[in-house]
Amino acid sequence: MFRSVSPDWNLAAGQRVVVRRKAGNHHTDVIGHVVSVSEDHVVLRPQKVGGFPSSASEIVIARDDIAVVRKLSPRTVRNSQIRDIERAYAKAFPGLEHTWCGQWLLRAGDGITERSNSAAPLGSAALFSPVPLEEITQFYREHNLVPQLLIPERIARPAQKLAQSQDWELGPEIIVMTRDLADIPAPKTTLRFQLDATPSKHWLDLYHFRGQALPARALELLCAEIDGQMGFGALCDDAGQIVAITRGTITEAGGKQYLGYSAVEVAPAWRRRGLGTDLGIHMLGWGQALGADYAYLHVLESNHAGIGLYQKLGFVEHHRHRYATIAHNAH
Numbered sequence: 237m238f239r240s241v242s243p244d245w246n247l248a249a250g251q252r253v254v255v256r257r258k259a260g261n262h263h264t265d266v267i268g269h270v271v272s273v274s275e276d277h278v279v280l281r282p283q284k285v286g287g288f289p290s291s292a293s294e295i296v297i298a299r300d301d302i303a304v305v306r307k308l309s310p311r312t313v314r315n316s317q318i319r320d321i322e323r324a325y326a327k328a329f330p331g332l333e334h335t336w337c338g339q340w341l342l343r344a345g346d347g348i349t350e351r352s353n354s355a356a357p358l359g360s361a362a363l364f365s366p367v368p369l370e371e372i373t374q375f376y377r378e379h380n381l382v383p384q385l386l387i388p389e390r391i392a393r394p395a396q397k398l399a400q401s402q403d404w405e406l407g408p409e410i411i412v413m414t415r416d417l418a419d420i421p422a423p424k425t426t427l428r429f430q431l432d433a434t435p436s437k438h439w440l441d442l443y444h445f446r447g448q449a450l451p452a453r454a455l456e457l458l459c460a461e462i463d464g465q466m467g468f469g470a471l472c473d474d475a476g477q478i479v480a481i482t483r484g485t486i487t488e489a490g491g492k493q494y495l496g497y498s499a500v501e502v503a504p505a506w507r508r509r510g511l512g513t514d515l516g517i518h519m520l521g522w523g524q525a526l527g528a529d530y531a532y533l534h535v536l537e538s539n540h541a542g543i544g545l546y547q548k549l550g551f552v553e554h555h556r557h558r559y560a561t562i563a564h565n566a567h
Contacts, residue, residue, distance in 0.1 A: 269281050309553045
């Protein structure tokens, strides 16, 4: 469900992976960084503790001996860290109504975006507890919504197993990227940055969700009060016209403050000028000034341009999640 690839997948030097290889009548796993790839072999160097590159001797693995290759995040990540970021994210998008059901947070909003209309396994025991499917289904039925699950990797294995049945439709993999807020680079453009507690009409006019304009109710939900701080950032040209936007939130989880920013949009005439990068830099500075410890964001696994942009801002992959929606013929 997450990251599995065949031995013929185009691995690149430097990627951190786990390779399951044949060893007699059983299999063993090697975790490390790709050194090189050929038609016949994959060469790995085992990692240091924490997932860092090492100077250990290389291991040559014949492709015929490889059962599974799985890409990993660049550094070792604890389950509790995944849960904290997902909790901070849930606070940033609580929906119009939310309630706890055992280990699950159930949220209902406008019915458009997954983030405000999904059940999330955010309790510390969700990994070991069955999915309360009957209660989840009833909650969404009461809100005239289709049941939808947020499934972060590793901390939601019961939900992951459930969602792989034919009764569920899986959405694409979404990469959650993070960075700390030290050593923030300086912006490269001279456009004026402004941050407001509520979005202006010009801000709202520019915003689209996955390329589509949102109805008025959904835009209202974007501005609804949260358990944390929220700001609407924008870059303006010399005439004061808004040419790039984003929404930022600062929410707490696990004793840490997390800056999240989303809804990044650049006016068509201003694209490919580095505005997305500069907007991110300004938002990182805003979070730092307000005491945030870390920043996170989300990008589709298929959005290679977006991943590259955020990597330039110092973000690295932390973990992944997917949404699962119950099939129409199953409810």
